[in-house]
Amino acid sequence: MQNFKRILIYTYPYKKYAFLNILFNILYAVFNVLSVLAFIPVLGILFNTSEKVSTPPKYDGFESLSNYTQESLNYKVSRLIESGGAEDALLLVSGLTLFLFFFKNLFRYLASYFIVFLQMETIRDLRNVLFQKYINLPLPFFSEKRKGDAISRITADINEIQASYLSTLETLVREPLTIIFTLISMFLISAKLTLFVFILLPVSGLIISSISKKLKMSSLLLQRENSSFLSIIEESLSSLKIIKSFTAENLIIKKYEKIVDNLYRLTTSVWQRKLLASPLSEFLGTITIVAILWFGGRLVLTNNSDLQPQQFFAYIGLFYLILNPSKAISTAFYAIQKGNASAERILEILDTENPLKDIDAAIDKTSFDSEIKVDNISFKYENDYVLKDFSLTIPKGKMIALVGQSGSGKSTIANLLTRFYDINKGSISIDGVDIKNIKKHSLRQLEGLVTQDSILFNDSIKNNITLGIENKTDDEIIEAAKIANAHEFIKDLPNGYDTNIGDSGNKLSGGQKQRLSIARAVLKNPPIMILDEATSALDTESEKLVQDALEKMMQNRTSIVIAHRLSTIQKADLIVVMQKGQIVEQGTHEELISKKGTYKKLVEMQSLG
Known part of the structure; x- marks a missing residue:
C-alpha cells in the first residue's frame, strides 16, 4: 500500500x-x-x-x-x-x-x-x-x-x-x-x-x-x-x-x-x-x-x-x-x-534525481563581459571519452569555428556550453564564473542555439519565433524575421505571421524552417550564439539565404560555429580543428591553409581549395 x-x-x-x-x-x-x-x-x-x-x-x-x-x-x-x-x-x-x-x-x-x-x-x-x-x-x-x-x-x-x-x-x-x-x-x-x-x-x-x-x-x-x-x-x-x-x-x-x-x-x-x-x-x-x-x-x-x-x-x-x-x-x-x-x-x-540541478549558491548572471574559458575538460557519454584534456578560450565579440570529422566532439562542445550535460573533469567558465555556479535558466538566457534540425511546433509562425521570449512587439518580430531572411516568404503565406506551420513545421521547406529558427535566435538577442551545423542539411540556394542570415545575426556578438561545410566559416577569427576529442590545429583560414595539415585536407576533400 x-x-x-x-x-x-x-x-x-x-x-x-x-x-x-x-x-x-x-x-x-x-x-x-x-x-x-x-x-x-x-x-x-x-x-x-x-x-x-x-x-x-x-x-x-x-x-x-x-x-x-x-x-x-x-x-x-x-x-x-x-x-x-x-x-x-x-x-x-x-x-x-x-x-x-x-x-x-x-x-x-x-x-x-x-x-x-x-x-x-x-x-x-x-x-x-x-x-x-x-x-x-x-x-x-x-x-x-x-x-x-x-x-x-x-x-x-x-x-x-x-x-x-x-x-x-x-x-x-x-x-x-x-x-x-x-x-x-x-x-x-x-x-x-x-x-x-x-x-x-x-x-x-x-x-x-x-x-x-x-x-x-x-x-x-x-x-x-x-x-x-x-x-x-x-x-x-x-x-x-x-x-x-x-x-x-x-x-x-x-x-x-x-x-x-x-x-x-x-x-x-x-x-x-x-x-x-x-x-x-x-x-x-x-x-x-x-x-x-x-x-x-x-x-x-x-x-x-x-x-x-x-x-x-x-x-x-x-x-x-x-x-x-x-x-x-x-x-x-x-x-x-x-x-x-x-x-x-x-x-x-x-523520484528520478536530476544530476544537473542548480546548486544552492548558484547566481543569476545577466551579462557577458570578457571571455568563455574551457579549461582542460574531459567528457564521456558512456564508457569512452569523447573529449580529452580539451582547452579553449573564446574572447567576447569573436567568431570561433569548430571543424572536424564526424565523432570528433564538435557538437559535444555545444552540449557542454549550454550545460545540457555536465563535464567529467576540468571546468567551463564565463567571465571567470564556473557555469555550474550559474543558474541554468540564467546561463541559457545568455546563449542562443541554432541546430541542424529545425525544431518547430504545431503552432503559428509568430508563436514559433517568440518561443520562450516575452514582451516583444510585432515590429520587433518582423525585424528579427527580416534579419533571418524569413519575412519575404512569411508575408506571402495565407495568414502571414499567424499561419499555422503544421506538425514540426511540415508545411515549410527545410530552408524556410531553418530561417524561422534563426529568427527565433535573433529575437532572443543573446550575447553568445552557438550554431551547430546550421546549414549542413540545406540545398545550395537555401544555404546562401541562411548563411546570409547567420552573418547578419552574428554581427557584434560572440559566436561558436560548428561547421560541416567549411565554406561557411572562412571569415572566422579562429578555426579550431578537432580530431578524436582533441585539438590538432587552430588558426585563421589562411594560416591553416599555409600549414598544409589536417584543415587543408578537409578543404581539399570538399573541393574548395
Whole structure:
C-alpha cells in the first residue's frame, strides 16, 4: 500500500472534498442501516406473526439499544393498528421507508458529487507534476528512454491511477462505514452469530489476497508492454519515408504485430483476474450466508436462545446489506493492486534525481563581459571519452569555428556550453564564473542555439519565433524575421505571421524552417550564439539565404560555429580543428591553409581549395 499512500499525498490540497465525502458517506451508511431496521422488524406485527406491544419500552442502556429501537417501532405500529387499523400502520411504514431511502440516496449522491472534484483535481496535478518533471530532466535521461514510454506514463498510467486508485477512494470510505454500522446492528441483535461471521471473513480475505498479488505482477508487465506499443507507433509514423524507401513495411508490421500479441495476452490475463473479483466475492458471500443460516437456524430452534425468529429475519437482511459493500471492497482491492503497477512507473519518474540541478549558491548572471574559458575538460557519454584534456578560450565579440570529422566532439562542445550535460573533469567558465555556479535558466538566457534540425511546433509562425521570449512587439518580430531572411516568404503565406506551420513545421521547406529558427535566435538577442551545423542539411540556394542570415545575426556578438561545410566559416577569427576529442590545429583560414595539415585536407576533400 506504500505506492497508494504516496499517490494520496496529491489529494491533500483538496481534503475539504474528502471531509465532505466522509460526512455524507457516514449519513448514507446510517440511513442505509436504518432503512432495513425500520422496515423488517414491523413486518411481523403487520402480518400478525409477532406479538403486539401495548406499553412504551424503557431504555436500559446501549446494550439494549437494538431491542429498544425495535420495540419502539412495534409500539407505534401497534397503537396505529388499534386506533386506525392495519392500513394506517402500513402507511406509516411506507412513509418511513420512503423517507429513509430518499435521504440514503441523496447522501450517496452528495458524497459522490464531492469525490469527483477530489479525483479530477488530483489527476490534473499529477499530470502537471509528471510533465514538469519530464521537461526538467536532463537530456541524458532521454537518450536511455523511449518517447513512447514517457507518453504512456503521462496518459495510460495516469488514467489507470484514476480508474484504479482514485475511483476506489469512495468505495474505501463508504463501504467500510456501511459494514461497520451494519455489523454494530448485527452484534446488538446476536453477538454469537456475529462472532461466527468474523471467523468466516478472514478466510475469504486470504483467498482474494493471493489472487490480487498475481494481478499486480501482470499489470506491471502490461504497462511496460503498452509503453513499447506507443513507442513503435510514434517511431513508425515519424519515420514513414525511411520505412517506405527501404521497403521495410513488412518488418515493421511484424514487429508491431508481435507487440500487439503480447499486449493482447497480458491484457486478457489482467482482465480475467480482475473480472474474477466480483463472482468470487459473491460466491464466498453465499457460502457465508449458508453458514449463517445453518448456525443461526440452530440458535433460533434452541429453546433457551435469546434470538427470536423476527430478529433472525432482520439479521439475514442486515447481512445481505453488507454483501455488496464487501464485494465492492474486494473489487477495490483488486483495482489497487492493478493500479500499483502504474503508480510504480509514475513514482519512478518523480523520484528520478536530476544530476544537473542548480546548486544552492548558484547566481543569476545577466551579462557577458570578457571571455568563455574551457579549461582542460574531459567528457564521456558512456564508457569512452569523447573529449580529452580539451582547452579553449573564446574572447567576447569573436567568431570561433569548430571543424572536424564526424565523432570528433564538435557538437559535444555545444552540449557542454549550454550545460545540457555536465563535464567529467576540468571546468567551463564565463567571465571567470564556473557555469555550474550559474543558474541554468540564467546561463541559457545568455546563449542562443541554432541546430541542424529545425525544431518547430504545431503552432503559428509568430508563436514559433517568440518561443520562450516575452514582451516583444510585432515590429520587433518582423525585424528579427527580416534579419533571418524569413519575412519575404512569411508575408506571402495565407495568414502571414499567424499561419499555422503544421506538425514540426511540415508545411515549410527545410530552408524556410531553418530561417524561422534563426529568427527565433535573433529575437532572443543573446550575447553568445552557438550554431551547430546550421546549414549542413540545406540545398545550395537555401544555404546562401541562411548563411546570409547567420552573418547578419552574428554581427557584434560572440559566436561558436560548428561547421560541416567549411565554406561557411572562412571569415572566422579562429578555426579550431578537432580530431578524436582533441585539438590538432587552430588558426585563421589562411594560416591553416599555409600549414598544409589536417584543415587543408578537409578543404581539399570538399573541393574548395
